[in-house]
Amino acid sequence: MVTPPDNDVLWARALHFQHNGSPALCGVSLGVREGEIFAVTGPRGSGKTTLLQCLAGLLPVQRGEVWFNSTPVHTMGAITRERLRRDRFGWIDPAPLLLPELNAWENAALPLMLRGTSRRRAKTSALEWLERLDVGDRARKRPYELPQADRQRIAVARALASCPTVLFADEPTASLHRADAGQVLRTLTAAARSHGITVVLATHPADAVAVADRTMSLLDGRQVRTVHLPPVPEEGRAPCSLSV
């Protein structure tokens, strides 16, 4: 067993994962340094989400190794992984999965309260983060009253409010329009840099170039240098007229 390098907060080697037999990850290795923003790019179905879930301990690793701060994640049981997620990791879904019965600040404060922080401190921290993400005036509204962009901002605030060591963001702007997406992504990365939070970001190549320190491309579960696919052959296709 090889000991991981010291400056890598998160480190994976030869990760393999299969969903019911269909391969999702085929030998992916990576190392994420402390405080950096690491982007994983690739088309749909390339294994980005599975990779993030394996790294975050949401999925048990089938083959390969995942190390976090020199502790092996791949050998942990479900309960230990759960505690690791609660105490050290943050997670942002493509669509905001908020608890419908809690209002905005309660949703954002929930991870802190689950850790045992007092209600008042959790509320202060949650309100602060909602303010930074421009949804401070909607802190008392329920998720159903808010547009999708605001709900995603609340989900981002929830992930950041607990000051995780590593924040996993799985296409955090997938369900947003371009203007909202840019703003959310900028706020997210700015907050991460100012607080020294390591971010593993699954996203589109264009966004990755704008915000990430390093980028890794995935294609069909394999690590590739570029994802430029060969152009589709044009022969045999009837030319279509645009002047109809």
Added chain:
Amino acid sequence: MLALRLARGAHPLVQFRRLLVAAASAGTGFLLLCTLGYALAHPEASAGSVQRLAWCAVPTAATVYLAVTVARTDPGTRPRSGLSTIGLGPARLMALSAVTTALSTVLGSLLALLAFLHLRGDLPVLRSDRTAAGFLAADQSLPLPAVLTLLVLVPLAASLGSALALRPKDGRARRPGRTDTGAQTAAESGDVPDDRAPDSPDEMSVPDLPLAPRPAPGGLPWGVATLAAGLAVETHASGGGQQQGLHLPGGLAGGPAGVLAGWALTALGLALAGPALAYLCGSLLQSMSPGAVRLLAGRGLQEEARRIGRPLGVVCAVASAAYATAALYGGAGPSLGPLTVLGAVLVAGCTLATLATAAVEARQDRADTIAALVRLGAPATVLRTAALLRAGALVVVFVPVTWVVAELAAMPLTRG
């Protein structure tokens, strides 16, 4: 047949719920057939036969209630992604659930018929040596139309009930609050009737968009008023001397008709007040700066108040009726006949099974929330503690209410 195929491939727990419905239907069908047997054996006592038939309404109602709840919870008749696109939309799903309900209830009715014929000794094989009791009318031939009418009663009512409960609704009443229409959605959903199906197969709903919560159930004043009226009617009726009234067949003497009407009103009041009481429990749980556990438990209970509260109120009504009956006839009372015991077991079992099914339904509905919590790393103990807290709060509020109502209901009867 699609309904059969879907029914065959279901989860064992779902099959168990359907079997419960079949068993309840069998019991009710048997009671109805016994009423017919009594009427055949005693052609002169038609008033008594009508009374017996009227008493069968209680287990029938309980069975239909259970069947409708099971149909609503059935995962096979839930709108599924992909099914709507191949033409299996809300209307077809409604028909499907009605057919599934009919299947299990008809199975029960057939079992009841077999048991009845077996006890009468009509079946060529398995001829029973038992001396036929009076309610079987073993020496007379059974009128086929009457048997069919009685046996069809429960399947028909249950299928109609589940079709009505799952009928496709106008989706505008409860749209996901998408952009700035949230407040408007809340205002619109204010006039939604109480008993609409919680998971009616709507139009294809947009995934990942939270639905507007239902307004707080406001049945408490009505429930309390009905309950008080029921108690008043009962007290008034029992004060009017020892006139002969409705008798429960099988040895249990009933009170005057007014007392029974009072009991019925009391039960209705409890069922009406149930959701509001459950909502109250939820609000109490999450009041006074709650931590994560109390927040989750209380808000969850507020959300589920309608679904849990109604069957819980019915269970409380049945429990208070049982308590009052036990207090009334406890000790040296007349012994209960087997059919009365069967009816009582049916009613109690059906209401308890309905409550359990509603709890399962609530849990299914909260699957997304639980998944989100697990992703956050919420420990299983937090979820379990929240569930226990919810159940505890409901017990703390509902048990004293049931006890008080039962004491009040039994008081005028035991006094005389």
